[in-house]
Each structure stands twice: as C-alpha cells, then as structure tokens.
Amino acid sequence: xxxxxxxxxxxxxxxxxxxxxxxxxxxVIERLRERSQGSFDxxxxxxxxxxxxxxxxxxxxxxxxxxxxxxxKLYRLxxxxxxxxxxxxxxxxxxxxxxxxxxxRNPWPQTA
Amino acid sequence: xxxxxxxxxxxxxxxxxxxxxxxxxxxVIERLRERSQGSFDxxxxxxxxxxxxxxxxxxxxxxxxxxxxxxxKLYRLxxxxxxxxxxxxxxxxxxxxxxxxxxxRNPWPQTA
DNA sequence: GCTTGACACCTAGTGACGCGAGGCCTAGCA
DNA sequence: TGCTAGGCCTCGCGTCACTAGGTGTCAAGC
Numbered sequence: 001x002x003x004x005x006x007x008x009x010x011x012x013x014x015x016x017x018x019x020x021x022x023x024x025x026x027x028v029i030e031r032l033r034e035r036s037q038g039s040f041d042x043x044x045x046x047x048x049x050x051x052x053x054x055x056x057x058x059x060x061x062x063x064x065x066x067x068x069x070x071x072x073k074l075y076r077l078x079x080x081x082x083x084x085x086x087x088x089x090x091x092x093x094x095x096x097x098x099x100x101x102x103x104x105r106n107p108w109p110q111t112a
Numbered sequence: 113x114x115x116x117x118x119x120x121x122x123x124x125x126x127x128x129x130x131x132x133x134x135x136x137x138x139x140v141i142e143r144l145r146e147r148s149q150g151s152f153d154x155x156x157x158x159x160x161x162x163x164x165x166x167x168x169x170x171x172x173x174x175x176x177x178x179x180x181x182x183x184x185k186l187y188r189l190x191x192x193x194x195x196x197x198x199x200x201x202x203x204x205x206x207x208x209x210x211x212x213x214x215x216x217r218n219p220w221p222q223t224a
Numbered sequence: 225g226c227t228t229g230a231c232a233c234c235t236a237g238t239g240a241c242g243c244g245a246g247g248c249c250t251a252g253c254a
Numbered sequence: 255t256g257c258t259a260g261g262c263c264t265c266g267c268g269t270c271a272c273t274a275g276g277t278g279t280c281a282a283g284c
Contacts, residue, residue, distance in 0.1 A: 004120030005207050016215050026232055035217050039210035095117050098151035103128050105147050
C-alpha cells in the first residue's frame with residue numbers, strides 16, 4: 001500500500017470505526033487491520049495524533065476506563081463527529097467516482 | 113473535495129491520462145478536469161512538478177512540439193511507466209476495497 | 225526473579241507532496 | 255493598450271502520515 005495514499009482519508013476511517021461504538025486507540029488500530037484484511041496496519045504514532053486532532057476539533061470525546069489494571073481512553077463520536085462522518089463519506093464517494101471516471105476513459109496502457 | 117485526498121493518487125491519475133497518448137502539461141489539467149466532471153481542477157503548480165518527478169523516475173519522457181508559436185512539451189509513457197500504471201491501478205483497487213470494507217461494517221452513524 | 229511480548233498510552237521530528245503565489249512568454253481580441 | 259487564454263516554470267508553505275523513541279501494566283516462559 002502506497003505510503004501517501006491514506007492522506008486525507010484517515011479521518012474518515014477513524015470516524016467510521018468510532019461510529020460503531022466507544023473504542024480506544026489501540027482498538028482502532030486492531031479494528032482497522034481486521035476490517036481491511038491487513039491492508040491498514042497503522043502505527044500508534046499515526047493513530048493517536050489523529051484521535052487528538054479529531055477531539056480538539058470537537059468530533060470525538062473521551063472518557064477513561066480501567067479494566068484489570070489497564071487504563072483505556074474510550075472515544076465516542078460527538079454529534080458534530082457524526083455529521084462530519086456523513087460529509088466525509090459523501091466526499092469519499094465523490095473522490096472515488098472522480099478517479100474511476102478518469103481511469104475508465106484510459107482503460108489500460110496501450111502497448112504502443 | 114478534501115485538500116489532502118489526492119495525496120498519493122496523483123501519479124496514478126497523471127499516468128492514466130498520459131497512457132491515452134502524448135499530452136502536454138496544460139492538457140493534463142484540462143483532461144483531468146473534464147473526465148472528473150470538474151472534481152479535479154488542479155493548479156499548474158501541482159501538475160508540472162508531478163510530470164517532472166515522473167520523468168526523473170523514468171516513467172515519462174517528453175519531446176517538444178511547436179504549433180503556431182506555442183511550444184508544448186509532449187509527454188509520453190515509457191515502458192516502465194506503463195508497468196507502473198498497472199501497479200498503481202492494482203494498488204488503487206486494493207486501497208478502495210480496504211476503505212470500503214471498513215465503511216461497510218460501520219454503515220452509518222447510529223443516532224444513539 | 226527476570227525477560228519478553230502484548231496491551232495501552234504519549235510526543236517530537238522528519239519527509240513527502242499538493243498547492244498557492246509568483247514569474248516568463250506568445251497569440252488573439254476588444 | 256490591456257486583458258484573457260494558452261503554455262511553461264519554481265519557491266515556499268502547511269498538512270499530515272510515519273519513524274523513533276519514551277512510559278507503564280500484565281501474563282507467560284525460562
């Protein structure tokens with residue numbers, strides 16, 4: 001998977017995963033890896049800053065939980081976050097359609 | 113359209129557009145705008161550096177043409193560029209599938 | 225007891241790259 | 255004369271994924 005291909009789409013993924021219910025950072029990583037069949041194997045240094053950014057933007061909120069000595073920061077979508085997720089999904093659709101329609105008209109490299 | 117969403121996918125688009133036959137930088141911009149129904153309205157400062165980078169990488173080559181006092185730099189895919197295009201297409205497919213499968217399992221924000 | 229690895233959090237710095245802003249030139253039209 | 259469209263270019267900025275490094279708990283194996 002291309003190094004840069006995620007740029008601008010990570011927020012969508014994190015918001016989507018969060019929309020299924022409260023989840024902590026490490027869990028986000030696991031869930032993305034599972035659901036993408038291993039295509040998205042994100043570093044912690046990738047995911048945590050995203051969560052912080054989304055929270056600063058008011059799209060997520062968190063509460064701490066403690067289970068068997070393990071503290072977890074459980075994130076949940078705010079109403080603003082849900083709205084943003086809807087926008088992001090629409091943007092994703094538009095983006096995919098745009099790329100596909102460019103690819104469609106230039107089907108495959110002509111062997112000269 | 114998201115500001116960053118193109119990152120990592122621009123090469124694919126430019127290679128695809130170039131695969132249809134020799135084309136100059138300005139033409140790449142126009143063709144992408146047309147074929148994406150206006151979704152991709154790229155700045156020259158976006159496209160020219162990409163063309164230069166792709167050429168440095170051996171994926172494109174150019175020749176100058178002169179028509180009615182207008183000089184154009186016509187780019188063409190090299191064999192390596194064609195191979196790269198095939199790879200990039202596959203990568204794009206994988207990327208879309210991965211994102212979609214994340215989105216599929218988290219259908220829409222639950223109105224809690 | 226000690227080490228290793230999974231679980232769980234964090235941040236500073238780097239590098240890639242799309243894009244805005246600017247500059248240069250010709251042709252055509254008002 | 256000035257403006258717009260066509261054509262080329264580069265520099266600098268900001269964003270953001272990622273690397274590398276740090277802290278701590280707990281369970282399993284030696």
